[in-house]
Amino acid sequence: MPDTGLMQPQAEQTTQRNEILDAFRNALAPLGGSQTLEDRLQALTQAQRDMLLSTARMVQMAMAFKVAAGDYSMGYADLVAQMYGRMDIAKQQLIAELLDETAPLGFEPSPKPPRTDTAISIYDRPEMQVAPKEPQQTKAGFLERLTQSESSGDNNAEINIADGRRYVGALQFGDARLQDYQAATDTSFTQDEFKANSALQDKVAAWHIADIDKTIDGLGINTDGYDRDGLRAVAHLGGKGGMKKFVQSAGKYNPSDELGTSLQDYYDKFAIQS
Incomplete structure (x- = not known):
């Protein structure tokens, strides 16, 4: 005898609801829906x-x-x-x-009140701004935007990736780039010393962008149509050589870093939209 009792349609309806809810969970939850x-x-x-x-x-x-x-x-x-x-x-x-x-925390976070001082950010000071080849292409505060993206402005930020390389400071510099700076300025310091010295981090940041700008200018007409801040961001992520390949291949050279961010991602993030 077929099951045509009153409970059957309700069971089907409940199942249908659950399936719909699960579908939305899977679609909206960024970590895999209902997976544990x-x-x-x-x-x-x-x-x-x-x-x-x-x-x-x-x-x-x-x-x-x-x-x-x-x-x-x-x-x-x-x-x-x-x-x-x-x-x-x-x-x-x-x-x-x-x-x-x-490792659950034993407290409820209490956000700090917003700062009300009017001090000028170190990255907005005139002496920290690097004059570009074409000033109209460069948005003031690029370094600050880059710093916020890399570390939310935390000079003590640090990340270690799977191959053992270490990136430290507000702009997440690796040892190789710090060695570039030391060779160019005839200085010597360790990554730990760099991380602990905010004034040194500012000096390296200014040099870093100026050095990238020289490379961008050296590409000449190849950079026509490209945004300078976008190319600066590409060079910061993928190195000056990576930025050159990105430009010369018209964006076809587009590797991603260990965190999944591609050169094009960073270009799009920092390029000034007209």
Whole structure:
């Protein structure tokens, strides 16, 4: 005898609702819909897990320093975003969720009140602005925008990637680029010394952009049609050689860094829209 009782249509309707809700969960949730944290971690490769663990440890250590200093202004999610602003948002959220699960904080974050002082940012001071070949192409405050993207303005930011390379400071400089600066200026310091010296970070930042500008100018007419700030951002992410290849290939040379950000991504982010 067919099941035509009153309960059958209701069961079908409930199932239908659940399927629709699950579809929306999967479509809207950036970390894999209804998957558990364990499921998402299981889906990672070993290299991805190692990277995740290394990054999570750095965030946990930074949080410990903040708490020891009496700073309870942010939770893991905000701290991850501050330290690793270029990282894909889904990866940021996965790291924050992992830390919330394994090392929960014993306090509710209390954001600091906004600053009301009118001091000029170091990156907006006249002496920090590098004169471009064509001034109308360069937006004032490029360094500040770049700093916010790289570290949210945190001079103490640091990231270690899977191959062992380390990037530190407000602009996330690797050792190779710091060695370029030292060779050009006949100076000597370690990455740790650089990270601890905000004045030195400012000097290297100004030199870094001026050095990139020389390379852009050296490309001549090849850069016609390109935005200078966009090319500066490409060179910061992929090196001066990478920026040259990006221009000379009309954007076909477009690798991504370890966090999934491509040269074109950074060009689009910083290019001034007319």
